[in-house]
Amino acid sequence: MKYIDSHCHPNSADLRNEAAAVFERARAAGVLKMGVIGGDLADSLEAVEMSRTYAEYGLFPVVGVHPHEARTMPDGVAPELMELAKLPEVRAWGEIGLDYYYDFSTREQQRSCFVAQLEAAKALGRTVVFHVRDAYDDFWELMTPERTPDNAVLHCFNGGEADAKRALDLGWKIGFTGMITFKSAQTLRDIAAKLPLESLLCETDSPYMTPVPFRGTRNEPCNVPLVYRKIAEIKDIGLDEAAEQIWRNNMEFWGFEDN
Numbered sequence: 364m365k366y367i368d369s370h371c372h373p374n375s376a377d378l379r380n381e382a383a384a385v386f387e388r389a390r391a392a393g394v395l396k397m398g399v400i401g402g403d404l405a406d407s408l409e410a411v412e413m414s415r416t417y418a419e420y421g422l423f424p425v426v427g428v429h430p431h432e433a434r435t436m437p438d439g440v441a442p443e444l445m446e447l448a449k450l451p452e453v454r455a456w457g458e459i460g461l462d463y464y465y466d467f468s469t470r471e472q473q474r475s476c477f478v479a480q481l482e483a484a485k486a487l488g489r490t491v492v493f494h495v496r497d498a499y500d501d502f503w504e505l506m507t508p509e510r511t512p513d514n515a516v517l518h519c520f521n522g523g524e525a526d527a528k529r530a531l532d533l534g535w536k537i538g539f540t541g542m543i544t545f546k547s548a549q550t551l552r553d554i555a556a557k558l559p560l561e562s563l564l565c566e567t568d569s570p571y572m573t574p575v576p577f578r579g580t581r582n583e584p585c586n587v588p589l590v591y592r593k594i595a596e597i598k599d600i601g602l603d604e605a606a607e608q609i610w611r612n613n614m615e616f617w618g619f620e621d622n
């Protein structure tokens with residue numbers, strides 16, 4: 364079985380010091396590609412560098428400024444980020460969005476940082492990775508037609524059914540993390556059950572969102588098969604069927620040649 368972890372942070376303080384071991388464990392678990400996601404400028408640069416250094420593990424970089432870090436980029440898109448976003452190996456712009464659960468940056472900072480990146484991504488015709496938490500009203504309000512990307516994913520989805528439907532209508536994907544294995548996440552499982560398998564991506568968001576039964580420990584890309592397993596269970600299909608379809612979803616979404 365081969366898997367892709369569509370969204371992880373091996374470029375984070377928790378994982379970077381043992382990156383090689385993390386990638387070895389991923390490979391041993393059948394995780395043959397990993398999306399390395401940026402959170403701020405330094406982190407995005409590291410995503411690019413790490414993807415080059417460890418190219419043999421199938422890493423691909425995504426660059427952007429997370430809503431938590433919006434305060435670090437108050438004056439529109441930094442030229443350095445723009446340069447990174449133009450690199451041919453960079454597969455998408457992200458993660459960007461709004462997080463009103465933590466409010467680590469003010470909502471005003473989050474909105475302006477989000478819109479600036481959204482418009483820049485649109486100008487470059489980039490795929491976008493969205494992070495939205497407790498903020499879908501503002502998210503959709505800011506998503507005017509001229510800012511709407513053709514290709515995007517609602518990563519670590521925990522919105523409502525209407526949000527998922529709206530994303531599908533736009534041709535976007537829905538990304539599920541280990542959250543879908545949590546006992547408390549029945550509503551999320553009910554939503555996933557109604558979504559076409561062709562619209563789903565599976566991710567760890569490691570080092571966060573550790574799936575059951577490892578919840579409470581540090582997460583790693585090697586745990587992503589547990590998310591695929593839960594999706595297969597929800598859809599009442601075999602794990603191989605789920606993994607094959609989600610592999611194809613990823614090939615198309617990130618623009619990889621299938622192999």
Ligand SMILES: [Zn+2]
Nearest residue numbers: 370400458568
């Ligand atoms: Zn993330």
